Amino acid sequence: MHWTEYLPSLMQGAWVTVQLTLYSTLLGAAAAFVFGIGKLSRNWALRGVSIAYIEVFRGTSLLVQLFWLYFALPLAGNAIGIDLRLPPVLAGVLALGLNIGAYGAEVVRGAIQAVHSDQHEAARALNFTERQTLFRITIPQAIPEMMPSFGNLAVQNLKDTALVSLISLGDLTFRAEQIRNFTQESTTIYTMLLFMYFGMALVVTAIMRLLERFAGRWRVAGS
Amino acid sequence: MLFGFEWDLSNPLAFAISILPILLIGMWVTIQATVVGFFVALVLGLIFAILKSAPSRFIAWPARLVTEFIRDTPLLVQLFFLYYVLPEYGIVLPAFMTGALALGLQYSAYTSEVYRAGIEAVGRDQHEAARALNLPSARTFTHIVVPQAIPRIVPAMGNYLVSIMKDVPVLSVVTVLEMLNVAKIIGDRTFNYLIPLSMVGGLYLIMTLVASAGVRLLDRYLPKQGLPLK
Amino acid sequence: MTDPIIKFDKVVKRFGDLTVLDELDFEVQKGEKVSIIGPSGSGKSTVLRILMTLEQIDGGIVTVGGEPLWHESGPNGLQPASEAHLRKMRAQLGMVFQQFNLFPHMSVLRNITEAPVRVLGLSKVEARERGEELLELVGLADQADKYPHQLSGGQQQRVGIARALAMRPSILLFDEPTSALDPELVGEVLTVIGRLAEEHDLTMLLVTHEMRFAREISDRVCFFDKGQIREEGTPEALFTDPNEERTREFLKAVLD
Ligand SMILES: Nc1ncnc2c1ncn2[C@@H]1O[C@H](COP(=O)(O)OP(=O)(O)OP(=O)(O)O)[C@@H](O)[C@H]1O
Ligand SMILES: [Mg+2]
Numbered sequence: 001m002h003w004t005e006y007l008p009s010l011m012q013g014a015w016v017t018v019q020l021t022l023y024s025t026l027l028g029a030a031a032a033f034v035f036g037i038g039k040l041s042r043n044w045a046l047r048g049v050s051i052a053y054i055e056v057f058r059g060t061s062l063l064v065q066l067f068w069l070y071f072a073l074p075l076a077g078n079a080i081g082i083d084l085r086l087p088p089v090l091a092g093v094l095a096l097g098l099n100i101g102a103y104g105a106e107v108v109r110g111a112i113q114a115v116h117s118d119q120h121e122a123a124r125a126l127n128f129t130e131r132q133t134l135f136r137i138t139i140p141q142a143i144p145e146m147m148p149s150f151g152n153l154a155v156q157n158l159k160d161t162a163l164v165s166l167i168s169l170g171d172l173t174f175r176a177e178q179i180r181n182f183t184q185e186s187t188t189i190y191t192m193l194l195f196m197y198f199g200m201a202l203v204v205t206a207i208m209r210l211l212e213r214f215a216g217r218w219r220v221a222g223s
Numbered sequence: 224m225l226f227g228f229e230w231d232l233s234n235p236l237a238f239a240i241s242i243l244p245i246l247l248i249g250m251w252v253t254i255q256a257t258v259v260g261f262f263v264a265l266v267l268g269l270i271f272a273i274l275k276s277a278p279s280r281f282i283a284w285p286a287r288l289v290t291e292f293i294r295d296t297p298l299l300v301q302l303f304f305l306y307y308v309l310p311e312y313g314i315v316l317p318a319f320m321t322g323a324l325a326l327g328l329q330y331s332a333y334t335s336e337v338y339r340a341g342i343e344a345v346g347r348d349q350h351e352a353a354r355a356l357n358l359p360s361a362r363t364f365t366h367i368v369v370p371q372a373i374p375r376i377v378p379a380m381g382n383y384l385v386s387i388m389k390d391v392p393v394l395s396v397v398t399v400l401e402m403l404n405v406a407k408i409i410g411d412r413t414f415n416y417l418i419p420l421s422m423v424g425g426l427y428l429i430m431t432l433v434a435s436a437g438v439r440l441l442d443r444y445l446p447k448q449g450l451p452l453k
Numbered sequence: 454m455t456d457p458i459i460k461f462d463k464v465v466k467r468f469g470d471l472t473v474l475d476e477l478d479f480e481v482q483k484g485e486k487v488s489i490i491g492p493s494g495s496g497k498s499t500v501l502r503i504l505m506t507l508e509q510i511d512g513g514i515v516t517v518g519g520e521p522l523w524h525e526s527g528p529n530g531l532q533p534a535s536e537a538h539l540r541k542m543r544a545q546l547g548m549v550f551q552q553f554n555l556f557p558h559m560s561v562l563r564n565i566t567e568a569p570v571r572v573l574g575l576s577k578v579e580a581r582e583r584g585e586e587l588l589e590l591v592g593l594a595d596q597a598d599k600y601p602h603q604l605s606g607g608q609q610q611r612v613g614i615a616r617a618l619a620m621r622p623s624i625l626l627f628d629e630p631t632s633a634l635d636p637e638l639v640g641e642v643l644t645v646i647g648r649l650a651e652e653h654d655l656t657m658l659l660v661t662h663e664m665r666f667a668r669e670i671s672d673r674v675c676f677f678d679k680g681q682i683r684e685e686g687t688p689e690a691l692f693t694d695p696n697e698e699r700t701r702e703f704l705k706a707v708l709d
Contacts, residue, residue, distance in 0.1 A: 065424075126567075
């Protein structure tokens with residue numbers, strides 16, 4: 001078969017990969033902020049939960065997390081009488097998002113802590129509350145610091161979506177596997193697959209660069 | 224039964240205890256794959272680092288492109304590629320070796336950057352001082368640059384070792400019997416995934432905590448000014 | 454004399470083993486312009502930072518407007534102040550920092566209006582009007598929409614002054630407001646401060662190394678040394694005929 005004949009099926013898979021990347025990156029970003037800020041909280045319960053989340057998801061393997069959510073969680077639900085069977089998409093987005101979110105949380109925490117104490121003193125002198133200082137002074141300044149790391153994490157996340165093919169979700173890798181099983185043309189298929197991921201990674205990188213520039217627009221020329 | 228160990232399904236605790244030895248055998252494979260993959264990453268990464276800093280553009284640019292390509296594509300797909308494509312060219316490796324090779328290849332893109340950053344950080348002035356002393360450049364590299372770069376490189380490499388360890392479960396797709404694969408097989412056969420998969424999670428936490436602590440210890444005891452020369 | 458608006462009563466401040474303020478007694482009257490001079494490390498900034506509640510005290514009592522700053526009265530006498538009490542007290546004070554400490558991610562106008570809107574509850578329109586008036590006052594009416602990094606140091610510091618004034622404090626603290634500036638930019642900032650001193654009944658506390666300026670605008674100059682006021686008096690008395698040998702040495706060193 002000619003390689004172009006594989007394209008329609010691969011494109012379908014690629015679309016699933018794009019969606020998975022988008023949703024899990026958004027979930028990851030949300031988790032990163034919630035738990036990154038939570039880790040800095042003075043409330044010990046909030047801090048404890050955040051640290052536990054970060055340590056568990058960074059300390060174990062993504063594939064273990066994915067399998068746990070997909071295979072083990074329903075049994076845990078059974079034991080307490082709740083139906084916790086997740087469709088593959090949900091298990092995939094949850095595992096990817098929570099995993100990348102744990103790494104992101106450390107980025108968020110680091111960037112917030114890196115904001116100079118001068119800024120806290122100015123905020124205090126102007127009588128801002130702690131919450132106002134966090135959300136109006138510290139975080140807006142920390143976000144541009146986070147963006148390069150977030151860019152790396154987004155590409156990492158794109159690559160990680162390949163793992164969901166292992167819980168039979170029809171992403172790009174899954175489609176390629178199907179075609180290879182059928183045609184045995186490994187070299188062609190996997191070469192195409194690698195280049196498609198590479199192309200998507202370049203797009204993700206470009207988008208993150210744009211976001212980075214947008215977030216840091218007050219640093220360069222003001223507009 | 225797996226690896227000659229029977230599981231005991233009478234109650235959860237007994238089950239957990241009975242499968243622990245099986246999981247530990249899987250863990251041993253995980254550790255082996257980590258070590259071999261890390262070694263490959265160290266060697267390949269060094270080669271890439273040297274190529275990327277080659278004076279000729281015709282070597283440096285392709286090397287950069289290749290490492291960027293490796294870095295931006297999934298480990299799983301690279302693994303499939305090696306596993307299915309190499310045999311077509313007559314290269315047949317055991318699954319374990321293919322897996323370790325894929326791990327090493329993926330991480331060589333990262334380690335090559337670590338080498339480069341470490342060597343650059345030693346700084347131009349050190350080179351100039353060496354030149355002023357009339358040291359030959361090979362000697363400058365082995366006696367001045369390398370001893371000072373190592374303390375900077377080691378902690379970053381250590382972190383990648385931990386990352387490799389967390390990526391080993393991907394090797395299960397090519398039938399490597401590492402810890403997650405073993406747990407999955409137990410689950411498939413007993414219809415109890417919860418206990419083996421949770422145990423794998425717990426064992427992973429222990430492994431990464433121990434490995435990270437090791438990296439920190441190494442970092443603490445490495446002389447920051449560079450290794451002393453004999 | 455009336456009750457002082459600021460009063461330090463045997464205030465002690467330590468950093469670890471280092472005693473920075475050693476039972477300091479210090480008073481400022483309402484509307485008074487006081488300059489604080491002294492060698493590096495003598496505790497000048499610390500006095501301002503304690504007043505701005507950026508630094509706690511280890512002993513003694515500070516009162517502002519007749520009320521204890523770092524304490525509030527509880528069932529068993531004075532107890533350490535709560536955040537609510539500190540917030541109430543802070544409303545009387547404003548501070549201008551050596552490094553300006555503007556918010557880099559906000560426009561000049563926003564730097565000035567943010568706190569009035571969020572903290573004082575002004576409407577955006579009111580805050581904007583107030584902000585524009587203040588920018589006029591510091592001579593930066595045409596820079597409202599720029600970001601701080603687009604301004605010179607002198608301009609940034611004038612924004613810093615406007616930002617502090619926007620909260621309508623009755624006491625304004627200046628910690629070496631011109632030390633971080635290139636020499637040619639010092640003048641424009643001093644002019645603004647000088648005008649404030651003349652035209653407003655603000656109480657002003659100014660830590661500075663600009664001796665000539667201190668002499669021009671102050672009602673009183675305090676010479677700090679080793680966490681104590683070694684000598685104080687009118688600018689004329691202190692600068693032309695200091696009583697203490699230590700003051701003389703210091704002035705000789707800085708005026709040469
Ligand atoms: N956060 C801190 N931790 C430890 N020591 C401090 C701290 N802040 C100030 N100090 C020390 O307290 C002493 C007084 O500091 P302060 O800043 O009040 O001096 P200053 O009179 O303003 O000096 P300068 O003219 O250099 O600004 C100095 O010796 C300083 O090193
Ligand atoms: Mg000072």
